[in-house]
Amino acid sequence: MKILVSSCLLGENVRYDGENSSIALGSSFTFKQKELFMDILCSNEIYSFCPEVFSGLETPREAAEIVNSNKPFIVQTKEKVNLTINFLIGAKGALDLCKEEGIKVALLKSKSPSCGNEKIYDGTFSKNLIDGQGLTAKLLSENEIKIFNEEQLKELFIHIN
Numbered sequence: 001m002k003i004l005v006s007s008c009l010l011g012e013n014v015r016y017d018g019e020n021s022s023i024a025l026g027s028s029f030t031f032k033q034k035e036l037f038m039d040i041l042c043s044n045e046i047y048s049f050c051p052e053v054f055s056g057l058e059t060p061r062e063a064a065e066i067v068n069s070n071k072p073f074i075v076q077t078k079e080k081v082n083l084t085i086n087f088l089i090g091a092k093g094a095l096d097l098c099k100e101e102g103i104k105v106a107l108l109k110s111k112s113p114s115c116g117n118e119k120i121y122d123g124t125f126s127k128n129l130i131d132g133q134g135l136t137a138k139l140l141s142e143n144e145i146k147i148f149n150e151e152q153l154k155e156l157f158i159h160i161n
């Protein structure tokens, strides 16, 4: 099966801080999670994608949060630099790739203002999480692409098998 995967989960240094969120090498994941992740990688067609890099943002870059998650969306940095257009370009890029390739499933990094599928930071830059989706996750799910995050590998495995 074709699966869109957040590039940072695959170990690519595309995060805002220049680091990655590698599942395979990260110390916060158990051996079982890593084993399951590698099984998923080896048994499926993986499409690595980072919406923020795709949108033209540099790495490293200032962290951004969604301050208005309803239309009109507003995504900005702590210094109030408005990056909404970049985040929308990234979301559209992900959707275009999914449509072109017939991708119906995505494994996206949790809590990100682009990729988060259940929780996002509340826009105050104080590490408070609220229910909500990043702009890429939101657009993909509105287009019937099923999204899982890195804590939902078992659910992803069941879904694709």
Ligand code: SF4
Pocket: 006, 007, 008, 009, 014, 015, 016, 049, 050, 051, 052, 053, 109, 112, 114, 115
């Ligand atoms: S935009 Fe998504 S893929 Fe890119 S660094 Fe953030 S969480 Fe990872």
